Amino acid sequence: MDFFRTFAAPVALVALAINPAEADAQATGSTNPQAERALSEDTIAYDFVEGITTEVGPRQAGTEAEARGRVWAERWLTANDFTNVADEPFMMDTWVRGEEEAEIVSPFAQPLAIAALGNSASTGPDGITAEVVYFPTYAALQAAPEGSLAGKIAFISHAMSPTQDGSQYGFAGPARWTGPSLAASKGAVATVIRSVGTDYHRNPHTGGTTFAEGVEPIPAGALSLPDADNLIRMFERANGRAITMKLVLTPRLLGETQSGNVVGEIVGRDPSLPPVLLACHLDSWDLGTGAFDDAAGCGIVAAAAKHVAEAGQPLRTIRVLFAGAEETGLWGSKAYAAAHADEPIAVALESDFGADRIWRFDSNFTESNPDLYRRIAAAVAPFGVAPSAEVATGGADINIARERGTAIIDLQQDGTRYFDLHHTPDDTLDKIDPAQLRQNVAVWTAVTAILANEPRPIKPSE
Amino acid sequence: MDFFRTFAAPVALVALAINPAEADAQATGSTNPQAERALSEDTIAYDFVEGITTEVGPRQAGTEAEARGRVWAERWLTANDFTNVADEPFMMDTWVRGEEEAEIVSPFAQPLAIAALGNSASTGPDGITAEVVYFPTYAALQAAPEGSLAGKIAFISHAMSPTQDGSQYGFAGPARWTGPSLAASKGAVATVIRSVGTDYHRNPHTGGTTFAEGVEPIPAGALSLPDADNLIRMFERANGRAITMKLVLTPRLLGETQSGNVVGEIVGRDPSLPPVLLACHLDSWDLGTGAFDDAAGCGIVAAAAKHVAEAGQPLRTIRVLFAGAEETGLWGSKAYAAAHADEPIAVALESDFGADRIWRFDSNFTESNPDLYRRIAAAVAPFGVAPSAEVATGGADINIARERGTAIIDLQQDGTRYFDLHHTPDDTLDKIDPAQLRQNVAVWTAVTAILANEPRPIKPSE
Known part of the structure; x- marks a missing residue:
């Protein structure tokens, strides 16, 4: 992640709409078998990170290394039963060390x-x-x-x-x-x-x-x-x-070079419903292999989508967006917003803060959709994820959702060691803690399962 | 440290000559006020490391950076009341990255x-x-x-x-x-x-x-x-x-360049007695600033000599040897042995294994000098340093002592994190733990005080 808006933006506090006692009452164990299994058994996210960091390595925006990363990711998504897999190209200004x-x-x-x-x-x-x-x-x-x-x-x-x-x-x-x-x-x-x-x-x-x-x-x-x-x-x-x-x-400016966003879908039973958008970014800074930032995020969202599909075809389409060129100016996020300007989105989530445990859950529909909010809170509570009074604002790769006022959920990861590794040569596979990564995938699975099967529109609070 | 002999050499085991109960009986507290104070207050060793790593930085053997390190060390020794301070030059073959x-x-x-x-x-x-x-x-x-x-x-x-x-x-x-x-x-x-x-x-x-x-x-x-x-x-x-x-x-070979050993003394009351030799090395690899390897060792031995002198002039001279060009082939150690071939040495010790806590004490005179051995064991016990059955073999910078069969003491430091830092860019001041370094200085002070005031010859065991 690079975008500073996430932390620089003022955060409005709202009253917490959930009754903690109610959440606790439901939280005697996960009600989602796929999430429960991911907690102890998921290997999809780790394998994704291991694969791309080993076979591609650093993936600086606008370079041929990023392009190899997109080819790798398209192959991976196809091999893992995603459909409508595509590399959506865009042009960007490229700086190299x-x-x-x-x-x-x-x-x-x-x-x-x-x-x-x-x-x-x-x-x-x-x-x-x-x-x-x-x-x-x-x-x-x-x-x-x-x-x-x-x-x-x-x-x-x-x-x-x-x-x-x-x-x-x-x-x-x-x-x-x-x-x-x-x-x-x-x-x-x-x-x-x-x-x-x-x-x-x-x-x-x-x-x-x-x-x-x-x-x-x-x-x-x-x-x-x-x-x-x-x-x-x-x-x-x-x-x-x-x-x-x-x-x-x-350093040198290479002028305009090509980057791209890689997308893939688990197509839902009712493709007329707006999809659930799960985003991350595929590019990385050049010094490390971009394991924490942000191969992990792509591994997490892809693993969650796959686990939801294991329970049967979801109602809504789940679209994963592996954004290009986030680190150097959110080029991919902007390109996606422009290319998909006319497509509705039900709800958007982003994973771009490492691979450690999720500990908090924010949404921007706590007041407008209290029932949905409560169901999600109850689903993540067994994994040690607490609700919060913060309003979700999303990250750099879901600008499209923030700009449009779409529903957003932030699954907050533990960032205690994130800035030990962020943008350094040390951002490598060995820094991934598999147990924390599995918890992360489990929480994403539980949340995505609810969202992808929600029949009603999800309106954010005013 | 680099010399692999320390760990590669077979170590003969001897029967432990100390009665642990006796050591415990004496170990109700340190009997050395200078050592006791060093434990809580020493700043000499840390200041040495901070000074040379900040003002000189890396000190690769045979380079002008090592030469600046010698000038710095001579000034430091002089400013800290050592006498007979000298830079003893020698020639070496120099390789640079x-x-x-x-x-x-x-x-x-x-x-x-x-x-x-x-x-x-x-x-x-x-x-x-x-x-x-x-x-x-x-x-x-x-x-x-x-x-x-x-x-x-x-x-x-x-x-x-x-x-x-x-x-x-x-x-x-x-x-x-x-x-x-x-x-x-x-x-x-x-x-x-x-x-x-x-x-x-x-x-x-x-x-x-x-x-x-x-x-x-x-x-x-x-x-x-x-x-x-x-x-x-x-x-x-x-x-x-x-x-x-x-x-x-x-990399390039520079051919023959000059290095040197820096020496300094706390002159004893009886200069006719062979001195106590405390060694370390002043050169470092080029990637880091050589804080752990081995500015710390030089800070430790110099601090110990100074603390002993605080109690009054010792009987024997304490000589510190800041060896040059250890990392690239023990050039300084060899040059010192050649230059001082005719001078007797009472006992030799080396500090070249980082800056962490001392936990064990070995000697090569456990059987031949049981009384002295017991007194040293009792003096270090209050600091959590246990006697051992190992025979001290010394390190790279006291080859002169090992070759001659001189008495040797090894004060074994905790090396658990030593090979995290050893010969890397990460060998920098921030890795020094001041509390562990003070314990280290306290133990060296207690041991050096006994040795520098020992009137009898210290013969190693056969």
């Missing part, structure tokens, strides 16, 4: 681990050598006078704690999302940020940055947390001496 | 994280592209017929578990130490090994490899564990198709 090196030149010469941020400009092969100015927070950078960074490299640090709900992405994320643009607007020749992440390995966290209209892009990279801390210690020890950094980042 | 890239070309194209092994040959800038042959163990490679690897890249995997005593380094280490040479002798054009390590991050473990007399060196690199596992899964999924890898490793 080049050489990347950072080193302190003086007074404490040593290399630092760095990765360019998506949309970073190039330093050219000879690099940029300049004095570093340290901002402990994004707010400190905001407070810097106009023009004060002329000829300097801005170093934006910040503190970030692991959170179960991932909410600190909204807190620390601006350093990456708009920090380089802000530094450029004040004259900086380059920006390095403390990675937006929570682990202490020498693996920088990449991710997209955006330069505001009228701001010329500058080179921008993320330091690993150990390197960012080291740089801060250098400032403490420099006794006023300038700290000079050499930065070599040579 | 170049570009390094590995990628699977077919059938499952993707990049793999790799680091060249010390003494690896170069592939040249265009790299080598060849079929990979998979050996699950070193023994499997040994069993391969002569000539069977002609034109191939050997991939040597192995299983390795974390161990408190680090003993699995001896079990898994041959894959790195002699695997590439063995593969070359059977015709291989290059070798990639599963890193000799226990973590699952995308940080390969470098380290030296040795080519046997008459075997032409070939390019040799280590894959991170996630990458090695990925490659194994590719073999499982290839259905007999050849797996082709492109490898670019361009």
